[in-house]
Amino acid sequence: MFTPDGQALLAVAKLPDNESTRRHLIATDTSGLSETGFRPADPAFRTLETTSVGFHSLVGSLSHSRFAVVDQSGRILVFDSQSLQLLTSIAGNFASGKGLAFVDRNTLGISTGDAFHTIDLSNPEASLTTPSDDAKNSNHLVYDFTQSRMFVSHARAKNQLTVWHLSSRTVDAGGFAGHPAGPIPGMEVAIDSSSMQPQESVAETEPIEVTSPVEKRIDQGTFHPADLAARLWTDTRSSKQIEANFIGIDGDEVLLRRSNADEIIVSRQRLAGADQKFLDEILETFPATTDFKSFAETQSRPAGATRLESKFKMELHLSMKTTETSRRRLTEQVCSRSTVQCPIDEADFSCRPIVA
């Protein structure tokens, strides 16, 4: 595939002086290409990545601002098309992944023969696996961004073209046909977060980036967890940080909401000490937050639905239990942890961000 400006061509290649099994992801200079010729005839090239097991797929995002390859060891590599720098390396169970496509510049779809995976490049922990027989013998994925559909071709006896609808990413609450959603087993992620910052405007669908902390609001005697200020949460396993609002806690599961409305369920045990302390203080202030899990267990609903019902149950419980004293304590806690300086207004206990 070409880079968006046509200045380079990306390919997987075999170099004659290498071992026969080694494969190289190369970028060759095509700036001298014209409608009638190519100068010089022997263009320069450089190797971006090498593997001894071979590559399956090489695809670009819609605007070709990024490209990705998957190799037969199961790694997915994502590069910036302009700088040709590696942005993300995801090691997972993708060794059989022959179909790969960008959904948007931060989301990849991949078919691995027994499942479809949807990988959030900015938050791989929230990636989803959807086991399905329909993933068998799939060889190409192409994404229709106008309708959020993934077209999949299959080399098999029948039903060779399937179409998948990718529903809203606002609910991270379950998998296909009742299969549990969640991080892909064995997936390890190495992200250069500085390289994942928003770049030039592109035509493809862009996730909403965090622009400012969520405005805090504790009013009318009702505390809604969703109204707490966004804060940084640290995953001790990956050392990755995300900015998100605390929504609720259900046993070991902490429900967070990012500014683009994505909801993430993370294990409390994986959160850093400061996050644990924050949760302890929330629970201390509102012991009711520990009191809603039994509700979910009585319902025969999909796991994600019960989690979210738990959240609403908690909000209901909190709204009934909140007292002025606890509101004040919480206001102080929130303000002290906010990424925006936030004075306490004694009159109404509301938080107001200071505008510089």
Next chain:
Amino acid sequence: MRSLLVRLVVVLFVTNITHSAICQSLAFPRAVTNQATPFVNSAFALTIDPERMRVAIGGYRGDVVVYETTSLAEITRLESDGGMVLATAFDPQGRFLLVAGDPTRLNVYRTLDWTLQRTIKLPFRCGFLCCHPKLPIVALSGKGTSLLFYNFETGTLVAVSIAGWNAVLS
């Protein structure tokens, strides 16, 4: 007490509505259509032109079928000329559909009326092709071959990459 009951009813109502919405979007991704399309042979090539709402698929039997992406209605069926289709692509402007495979050839179809504009004989079995974003140039390769650059509007060979590597996948 009455106030609490009112709030309880309101919250339960909102919860119920939200739960319905959540259940509808639980599956991610979910298959909304998984029907057998009229395409009934083992597929090896797939390409999409989302802006013009068409997807093209080809495979073992050699014919290429172009579907409208919303309804999956068949737009056209490009008959086989005798071999498998291994790679296909729309050019970035959507004016041409390029089809490569067996026999060793590249077919260029004009998407305006889906007529075959030209057939370019290739020196190898092409499994991979991609179009230049600005020029009417297509890069082609097979397994272990050099890279060829053709002008698909004129049908002329523009260049052969002799950069010391052979393409495996592109």
